[in-house]
Amino acid sequence: MRNYLRVMTLSAIILWLVLAFDLVSMCRGDVGDFATQDFFNGILSGASDSCTGKTFYTYNNFMDAATAFSGFGTTGPDVDHKREIAAFFANVAHETSRLCYVEQIEKSDYCDSTNQKYQCVAGKQYYGRGPLQLTWNYNYGAAGDYLGFDGLNHPEIVAQNGSISWKTAVWFWMKHSNCHSAITSGQGFRATIKAISGDECNGGDSNAVDERVNYYTNYCNEFGVDPGNNLSC
Numbered sequence: 001m002r003n004y005l006r007v008m009t010l011s012a013i014i015l016w017l018v019l020a021f022d023l024v025s026m027c028r029g030d031v032g033d034f035a036t037q038d039f040f041n042g043i044l045s046g047a048s049d050s051c052t053g054k055t056f057y058t059y060n061n062f063m064d065a066a067t068a069f070s071g072f073g074t075t076g077p078d079v080d081h082k083r084e085i086a087a088f089f090a091n092v093a094h095e096t097s098r099l100c101y102v103e104q105i106e107k108s109d110y111c112d113s114t115n116q117k118y119q120c121v122a123g124k125q126y127y128g129r130g131p132l133q134l135t136w137n138y139n140y141g142a143a144g145d146y147l148g149f150d151g152l153n154h155p156e157i158v159a160q161n162g163s164i165s166w167k168t169a170v171w172f173w174m175k176h177s178n179c180h181s182a183i184t185s186g187q188g189f190r191a192t193i194k195a196i197s198g199d200e201c202n203g204g205d206s207n208a209v210d211e212r213v214n215y216y217t218n219y220c221n222e223f224g225v226d227p228g229n230n231l232s233c
Contacts, residue, residue, distance in 0.1 A: 031066045032063055051101070053102050057165075075180070082223040090189070094208065094212045096133070107127045110135050111125075121153050124155055130166070147167050147171060188230025
């Protein structure tokens with residue numbers, strides 16, 4: 001009888017743990033629950049058919065990148081989930097002109113020769129590429145180390161491989177800046193602008209800041225969430 005009771009108790013504990021895990025998963029939600037294919041297509045529709053990004057940027061590659069980084073769009077309460085994805089895509093929409101551009105228009109070497117860890121390779125340029133326009137040799141090197149590609153010798157892969165391209169953007173957001181924590185800690189959207197393009201702040205480029213903020217508030221409206229405070233920098 002005692003053994004029977006032990007088995008029943010163990011079974012009850014296992015069942016409780018399974019139910020608890022399912023409940024946490026349901027509460028946490030999924031990025032795709034609100035960042036849907038239709039939402040993605042709505043952004044992409046702003047790019048003309050002649051845009052390289054029109055066929056390069058895909059929803060599936062975005063979702064693969066989103067799920068590759070734990071906590072992206074799933075940290076904290078539901079309001080933070082939606083604000084984070086709205087903030088991410090607001091910056092993406094500005095950087096790429098609504099997923100039109102894959103590469104920076106005005107190209108340059110963007111080589112910081114003082115960086116000893118990630119030294120520039122002769123003949124390679126580290127201008128902006130991808131959804132958040134990854135720039136500078138040290139960012140390409142660090143992204144490559146984390147994601148498993150040779151960012152210094154082959155920076156062009158960020159503009160050639162859609163999966164890697166999206167992952168560099170989410171990597172920067174989650175691992176190489178304070179963008180993620182800025183939203184989940186309540187610092188507001190403006191902190192993401194400072195992290196991605198701080199030169200625009202404090203009057204550096206008010207039009208660019210306004211465009212980012214407008215995208216953000218529009219996407220928050222689409223998700224049915226208040227954008228919060230501290231929007232502009």
